[in-house]
Amino acid sequence: MVRNEPRNILKREYSKRVCSCLAKFVTEKVDIQNENQTLASITFQNYFRLYPKLAGMTGTAATEADEFADIYHLEVLEIPTNVDIRRADEDDEVYRTLAEKDNAIVELITDCIKRGQPALVGTVSIERSEYLSELLKKNKIKHQVLNARYHEQEAQIIAQAGRFSAITIATNMAGRGTDIQLGGNADMRIAEETDKLKDEAAKIRASEKVVAEISAEKAKVIESGGLYIIGTERHESRRIDNQLRGRSGRQGDPGQSIFFLSLEDDLMRIFGSERMDTILRKLGLEEGEAIVHPWINKALEKAQQKVEARNYEIRKNLLKYDDVMNDQRKVIYEQRLELMSAEDVSETITDMRHEVIEDQVAVCIPPKAYPEQWDTTSLTQQIKSIFDLNLPIADWANEEGIAEEGILERITSAADQKMAERAANFGPELMRMIEQNMLLNVLDQHWKEHLLRLDQLRQVIGLRAYGQRDPLNEYKTEAFNMFSTMLGSLRGTVTTRLAYVVVKYESDDTPALPPAPRPVEMHESHSDPVTGINQVADEELQVLTPGPVMRRNPDIVFDPNDSSTWGRVPRNSPCPCESEKKYKHCHGKS
Numbered sequence: 001m002v003r004n005e006p007r008n009i010l011k012r013e014y015s016k017r018v019c020s021c022l023a024k025f026v027t028e029k030v031d032i033q034n035e036n037q038t039l040a041s042i043t044f045q046n047y048f049r050l051y052p053k054l055a056g057m058t059g060t061a062a063t064e065a066d067e068f069a070d071i072y073h074l075e076v077l078e079i080p081t082n083v084d085i086r087r088a089d090e091d092d093e094v095y096r097t098l099a100e101k102d103n104a105i106v107e108l109i110t111d112c113i114k115r116g117q118p119a120l121v122g123t124v125s126i127e128r129s130e131y132l133s134e135l136l137k138k139n140k141i142k143h144q145v146l147n148a149r150y151h152e153q154e155a156q157i158i159a160q161a162g163r164f165s166a167i168t169i170a171t172n173m174a175g176r177g178t179d180i181q182l183g184g185n186a187d188m189r190i191a192e193e194t195d196k197l198k199d200e201a202a203k204i205r206a207s208e209k210v211v212a213e214i215s216a217e218k219a220k221v222i223e224s225g226g227l228y229i230i231g232t233e234r235h236e237s238r239r240i241d242n243q244l245r246g247r248s249g250r251q252g253d254p255g256q257s258i259f260f261l262s263l264e265d266d267l268m269r270i271f272g273s274e275r276m277d278t279i280l281r282k283l284g285l286e287e288g289e290a291i292v293h294p295w296i297n298k299a300l301e302k303a304q305q306k307v308e309a310r311n312y313e314i315r316k317n318l319l320k321y322d323d324v325m326n327d328q329r330k331v332i333y334e335q336r337l338e339l340m341s342a343e344d345v346s347e348t349i350t351d352m353r354h355e356v357i358e359d360q361v362a363v364c365i366p367p368k369a370y371p372e373q374w375d376t377t378s379l380t381q382q383i384k385s386i387f388d389l390n391l392p393i394a395d396w397a398n399e400e401g402i403a404e405e406g407i408l409e410r411i412t413s414a415a416d417q418k419m420a421e422r423a424a425n426f427g428p429e430l431m432r433m434i435e436q437n438m439l440l441n442v443l444d445q446h447w448k449e450h451l452l453r454l455d456q457l458r459q460v461i462g463l464r465a466y467g468q469r470d471p472l473n474e475y476k477t478e479a480f481n482m483f484s485t486m487l488g489s490l491r492g493t494v495t496t497r498l499a500y501v502v503v504k505y506e507s508d509d510t511p512a513l514p515p516a517p518r519p520v521e522m523h524e525s526h527s528d529p530v531t532g533i534n535q536v537a538d539e540e541l542q543v544l545t546p547g548p549v550m551r552r553n554p555d556i557v558f559d560p561n562d563s564s565t566w567g568r569v570p571r572n573s574p575c576p577c578e579s580e581k582k583y584k585h586c587h588g589k590s
Contacts, residue, residue, distance in 0.1 A: 037448060037452060038448070038452065038455065039448055040447075040451070043322045045071050045072075049072070054072055054074060055074075059242070059243070060239040060240075061076045063242065063308070064076075067315075070316070083251055083252035085249050086249055087226070087245070087254070089257050090257065091294055092234075092260070092261055092296055092297055093260050093261070093290040093291070093292050094290060095289075095291075096277060096285060098264045101260050102132070104290065105230060105232060106136065106139055108258075109121070109167055110139070112165075113165050113167065116164045116220060116221070116224045117165070117221070117226070118163060118165065118166040118167070118168075118227050119167050119229075120161055120168050120170060120180065121170070121232060122171075123169065123170070123232050124171070124172070124233045125171065128232060128233070129146075129170070132169055136167070143169060144160065144161070144167070146168060146169065155188070156188070158180060158185075159188040159189075160184060160185075161180045161227075162180045162181050162183060162185075163184045163221070164220050164221055172240060172244075180247055180248075182218045182221045182222060182226060183215065183216075183217040183219075184214050184217060189210045190207045190211075193206050194207060222254055225254060225256055226248060227248040227253070228255070228256045228257070229248045229255070229256065231258065232260055233259075233261065233266075233267070234261060234265065234267050234300055234304065235267075235304075236304065237304065238301065238305075244257075245257045261300070267300070267307070270307070320472055321458060321472065324475060324476050324479050328450075335443070336444075339439055342436070343432070344432050345436050348439070349439065349495075349498065351571055352491040353416075353419065353495045354572055354584075356495045357383075359492075360379060365407065367404070379407075380394065385496075386492070386496050387495075388418075388500065389414055391410070396410060412572075415499075418499070419498070422498075422499075426503060430503065434501060438497055438501070442493050446493070449486075450482065453482055457478055457482070558576075563577075563587055569583045569587075570583065571583055571584040571588055572584065575587055
């Protein structure tokens, strides 16, 4: 339950183990659950930015116009009301103590009941609404309370809030989606009184009677002054105060509104209420006497603006941090969509495998190092661990004239050969399915763990400010390094799991092995120039060895000296420039 909200939020809980701590102390027996781990996260701002167009309608957007302009690049336009507003907004009344303010509120409510004027009492928290309810009970004032404890009766309470002499206490009346109709809600009363009637004629008579009663009661309410809005405290945001005021004076109906404040209120204490209390005592302000002046309204409005500006800066700062994650989120989700829609991810798997080998070779065989400085033992162990291959890398290193590229070429060839044999044993269709499922599962797992690490980084990155460093810039650097590490770990995990994966069949019958793979043949392919999807039938291009097909637009004349005519070239294919090198070691280096 949120402090300032009148409803429980379903399927939501506190984070950072706070929920487990609370479960130990509540009176009900609540089972302590394991802490949840975030699978995906996004701020409202970046979520709304995903839509190509944004628009909205609300009665209280004017006070937040700057934020809409800065975050969403939306202009706020004020539309005049259909009927002129007849509500009288009175100046705020400021009292020295909370008790004096509460007594003044009770007196006003009592006066409203004498006149038959309905009143809606707005509070900033559920605790205040229940305290005022107890205060009214002591004074034997009949009323209704609208908060999370009476959520089931919400529609009924709202429907009756505009009736003659009705008193309703509510917490944050925003977003109810229901007008408080003077005299009561005709539709709801008709539904209640005709629910048990079976005769249509009786239903019609009952409906007409209800409409007549509500019309007469509405006239009495209008004569008494309409709905009276009584604010027990100023909110930190002017928008919420305006939402409360906006419940009265709708569609040309009369109404009134007033806010009661004390120097003990949260908003007043923030801006030096102790000094103001001393001044008021010296001026001889008596107990129970209120200060009423338009200057006070302006001062309070400026105080609210300062709090709003502070809260906006907090949201804006959080958005800056989420923008860092948002760039990574786009990369991961775009890649995931491509993998889900792809029929064959073998080329991606092959590229990952080769990058893993390149990373291992780069670590154990530093650039420009002599063969005597090569760590062939570690490289042999890593290749054994990743691919389950026993390769004589130490013997290769002792060969005369051997270079790093030669070692890399032999390891890559051996790994490709093993994976081709596994593909032949499993069959092409099963292998493609295994590769896709494995890649998606590992991607989801690594992204989930990455989100957890980013969240932990976000909690402590502010400490970098003690070292005269900008926490945001530090967060960007650390997050990028963590993302790069995550991608490297992703490639390694996928490659290792595919090298060790075992298929278990439910039946005892061992499936027959498919025929031996035929030699790789080059086929002409036709790719859509926009999507890049190969339109040639899949069965004509099924190959079991990792020899990828170069894809290009057949409408463009191929020229080995012009890279713009090559189309998409896989990294491990021979370079089209006829240099007899692999593309990744030639034109694909950049």
